[in-house]
Amino acid sequence: MAKVTIYDIAREAGVGIGTVSRVLNNHTSVTPETRKRVKEVARRLNYQPHTYAQRLARRQSETISAIIPFFTNYFFIEVLQGVQDRISQLGYDLVLYGVNNVDQVETHLSRALQRGKVDGILFFSMKLPEKIVARLRDAKLPMVLVDTVSPDFDSISVANVEGAYAATTHLLELGHRSVGMVNAQLVSTPALERLQGYRHALESHGITYSEGLVKTGSSNKQDGFNREAGYEAMEEFIEMGPDMPRAFFVSSDIQAMGAIAALTESGLRVPEDVAIVGFDDIELARHMRLTTMRQPMYQMGVLAIERLVARMSNPEMEILHTTFSPTLIVRESCGALRSSEGMPSVKSKQR
Amino acid sequence: MAKVTIYDIAREAGVGIGTVSRVLNNHTSVTPETRKRVKEVARRLNYQPHTYAQRLARRQSETISAIIPFFTNYFFIEVLQGVQDRISQLGYDLVLYGVNNVDQVETHLSRALQRGKVDGILFFSMKLPEKIVARLRDAKLPMVLVDTVSPDFDSISVANVEGAYAATTHLLELGHRSVGMVNAQLVSTPALERLQGYRHALESHGITYSEGLVKTGSSNKQDGFNREAGYEAMEEFIEMGPDMPRAFFVSSDIQAMGAIAALTESGLRVPEDVAIVGFDDIELARHMRLTTMRQPMYQMGVLAIERLVARMSNPEMEILHTTFSPTLIVRESCGALRSSEGMPSVKSKQR
């Protein structure tokens, strides 16, 4: 049971260590008989290669690390599922670095950057610190960004502007003229982009954008993509009284949950009194019948790995930015699925 | 930028490689001056140790792997968060193996078992295959089980029997005499144990246990711990007509979501017409105002790592089984928080 090395196999099978290695790695030029004999001995001795000796000698690690913030966020989980599935098909190891605060980005990145430690990095959702960019570039470590973008690296992301545009347009087409937005903190790129999309949609429908109709809760964990922030923002809207918008685009489903709670507590019903469209399509959204913009999270994970592997095998490959378009999932929170209540645009939508 | 080894440092600093290694590892007996000089050179050359060379020479990997099923289940995510936080404090690497089907258990376990690959394993929620137990024991690889139990290994789990007992008792104390149970598949140990707890509670309150009042949906993904299964099971109950129980213990929150949906679609209101208590306290439960049994998931993760590290440093340590007691979180789905409607037991509970 102790440790069996290729030397033991070589001795036992009466061959050289080179031959053993060749057999074990399915290399060329070994006669079928020798191959068979070596394999048999290896099995009999219950040989296990020593991973780190291999990695040292081969000068590659067969591992990929993922640097992820906000671990418990459903979005990451779902993407990670895709990552994990694809990665284990390919036989790589996945090592996970969870980031809880900004300092950890550097700590973990440095750790991943240790010479030879990983073959590639998946970097999620955070802004890349400038000094890190430089280090990464000369470390020549393949890296792909997921849910964030930088000109220097491959990226997989979602068309936030477009998605927000579609969500807002949906609300406008249902006949609403006053559409508010519950947003997350603007330090987050997705939040910024979704705001842009919202604004574009308004303007291309001939409605003036008004800052007063965009609110952000003060709860700032997960950059404001949390339930409490949604709750707080909606409370502010409710304080506006009768002038408050009757339709809202909310920058994430989880915030929408909070917003709906605030609404309900004030006696306002969704969708009868207020229409809501979210963003993400987390599992919760299905249960709550929330209309939302779906991001193809699982596929993003799969693609991220494929892109990373491609880059690893060809470092000179041109940098590729892939953007997925979110799709509108119409459920009940926007009123589109209910009887039309004299809104012509609904009818035409239902065809 | 290329590779700097300890030989480069040794040459540059005019010392031997042994000394360099000693400095880098904070070993004893190096004069302060030498130490300082070596450190300086190392910094100047931007030295990075080669992880795998270290691991090979030290004969330990400083990595822990987690073997986890049903990745997208909220329970695991939350536990994993605890695991991840503690692990990165300790400076270990976390490598993740997601199991999607039974075969993968062996594949991944074998991979983790590769000689020297990991220092310890966290094994989640699944029954350990017998033949694996033997292999693990003579591989002498430290392993701790989370959310599952075996006499041969340390484990961290939740008192399912006790929890189910408390949940059911809560319902009984609210005055219900006929309490049904929506369960998951009995292949799952938690499901079995929760059934026991339910039964005990009934019997110690003088109520006869009846098989007809326990139903399991046919949807068997995640061993029946899924929304559809809860929906199906509740549909069956509803078919009973007026005889159906008006209170249910459901073996997981996610099933409770399905059950509530089935109820609502049949015009039955929760908690006015039917009382529900779940199990887990996933995030969704809070949003849905579901009364449930909370498992301390994050802490379980933290403890799992601590236990594992303890075992790694002392393999002879006695095997320890830690069981957390779930706590009852009373929200609105059981009717306990509403006006008492002439139920004396409620009053006494409210004190």
Add this chain to the structure above:
DNA sequence: CATGCCTTTGGAAGTGCTTCCACAAGATGC
């Protein structure tokens, strides 16, 4: 039958570290 080529093989060198052993030099004791 000699020559050349291809296939198969053994094992040295290499991967970059840790650790152990031996030795030098200075400190201490008598």
Add this chain to the structure above:
DNA sequence: GCATCTTGTGGAAGCACTTCCAAAGGCATG
């Protein structure tokens, strides 16, 4: 002043593999 101990240090050996090079053997060709 000599023996003994201590402290700091260099570098060989070891960790378990891959890979390269040279050599041996087999075969066909003219």
